[in-house]
Amino acid sequence: MSHPLVTAAELDATLTGGGAVRLLDVRWRLDRPDGLPAFREGHLPGAVYVDLDTELARHGAPVEGRHPLPDRADLQAAARRWGLRDGDAVVVYDDLGGQSAARAWWLLRASGIADVRLLDGGLTAWTDAGLPLEQGDADVVPGDVTLGDDPWPVIDVDTAASWSRTGVLVDSRAAERYRGDVEPVDPRAGHVPGAVNLPTAGNLDSTGRFVDAAALRARFEEAGVTPATPVAVYCGSGITAAHNALAATIAGFDPVLFAGSWSAWSNDPTRPVATGGRPG
Numbered sequence: 645m646s647h648p649l650v651t652a653a654e655l656d657a658t659l660t661g662g663g664a665v666r667l668l669d670v671r672w673r674l675d676r677p678d679g680l681p682a683f684r685e686g687h688l689p690g691a692v693y694v695d696l697d698t699e700l701a702r703h704g705a706p707v708e709g710r711h712p713l714p715d716r717a718d719l720q721a722a723a724r725r726w727g728l729r730d731g732d733a734v735v736v737y738d739d740l741g742g743q744s745a746a747r748a749w750w751l752l753r754a755s756g757i758a759d760v761r762l763l764d765g766g767l768t769a770w771t772d773a774g775l776p777l778e779q780g781d782a783d784v785v786p787g788d789v790t791l792g793d794d795p796w797p798v799i800d801v802d803t804a805a806s807w808s809r810t811g812v813l814v815d816s817r818a819a820e821r822y823r824g825d826v827e828p829v830d831p832r833a834g835h836v837p838g839a840v841n842l843p844t845a846g847n848l849d850s851t852g853r854f855v856d857a858a859a860l861r862a863r864f865e866e867a868g869v870t871p872a873t874p875v876a877v878y879c880g881s882g883i884t885a886a887h888n889a890l891a892a893t894i895a896g897f898d899p900v901l902f903a904g905s906w907s908a909w910s911n912d913p914t915r916p917v918a919t920g921g922r923p924g
Contacts, residue, residue, distance in 0.1 A: 648749065648890055649854060650735055650761040652769040659689075666728055667691035668736045670700070671767075672744040672883075674829070679738075686777035688737065688770060692726045692784055696883070700747050709908035710829070710881035713796065719751060720791045728757075728789040737763035737770075741852040743844060743884050750886035750901065756792025762890065765853040797900040799876050801909060804902045808838025808923065811874030812867055814899075815839040816888040817906065821880070824919035829880060832910040834917035836878070837924045840867045844884050847891040854894065861895035869897055878902035 650658075658665055669691045671679030683693040694700065699722040701711035714722070728734065734757055738745040742762050752760045763769065771777065799807065807813045815822050815835045822841040827833035835841070846863060849855050869875045875897055879885035882905045892899040909915050918924025 646733075646759045646761055648753075648761055648894055649764040651764055652773045652775060655735055655763060655770075656773070656775055664733065666726065666732045666734045668694045668726060668734060668745075668748055669738070670694045670696055670736050670745040670748045671738050671740070672696040673740060679744075682739070684780055686779055687782075688767070689776060689778045690782075691737075692782045694722075694726065694736075694748055696744055696747060700751060701882075706911040707801075707904075707908055709904035709911075711883055711907075713751070713798070713882070713903050716755065716791060716793070719755065720789065723752070723789050723791065724787045725784065727784045727787045729787040730789050732757075732787070732789065733759040733761075735761050735763055737766045739767040741844075741848050741887075742766060742854070742890070743887050746886035746890045747883050750889055754794075754796045756794065757789075765851060768852060797898075798903045799900050801902075801904055801912070801915070804836060804876065804878065804904075804909070805915070807874070807876050807902075811876060812864075812869045813839040813902070814864075814867060814869075814875060814877045814888055814892075815841045815906070816844050816877055816879040816885045817841070818843050818845070819921070821906075823921050824917070827910075830907050830910045832917055834910075834919040835906070835924070836909055837916055837918040839878070839918075840923055841921075842867055842888060844879070844887040844891070847887060854891065857894050857896070860891045861897075864892055864895050864897060871897065875899045876902050878905040881905050881907040
């Protein structure tokens, strides 16, 4: 597998050298989920817009969380709409430090795409390098990619409940949501008992780029992760957890995703809730 990250300079060199790369624009924010208007205002040349809410997730029952993983057949159909073909190299990006694009990275990688990377620093890194944008909608020739059928590396809510007995369960949300001080979205405040808190913001430097692999490894080791310790990641609804999955992968670990995340857990009144700054 290629390195999970690519710099703006590396991507530009590949594109100007005639390399075939499929670019996916995955702009999404909790307060502004539709990134299409921003895409039309300016995107990397040749990029295709990916709708996170409808193409990288599906609608489900509340106990499945706010962003359940898509059905694989639906994901394959979406990938073909984006123009992906078997053997393509793929680069995903956003304007949020990789927080939303990491979901596409995780899904495509888990579905057998061998060369899928995230643009480190996203749209800002590209424009800061003086590289051009284009406007309007993408002109896409549909692809024929076939996604793999290996099981995705995920755990369900029952497995998450017992995970911390033998592994490390990482809560990727901001500290105030982990502690239960605030909960702006989900039914209950707090965290899964036994989970440790590693907010995704700590994966990035002041420019919005990932810190180096040694620093990422130190973050996870301080949380108790070792090569022999299973690590699972979750967040509010399974989106930014993929950012910690990417960080853990760069650090040399092999994470799994609790896809339902806190939104699934907190919608089940039978599940206990821990509060405060300790795992509980």
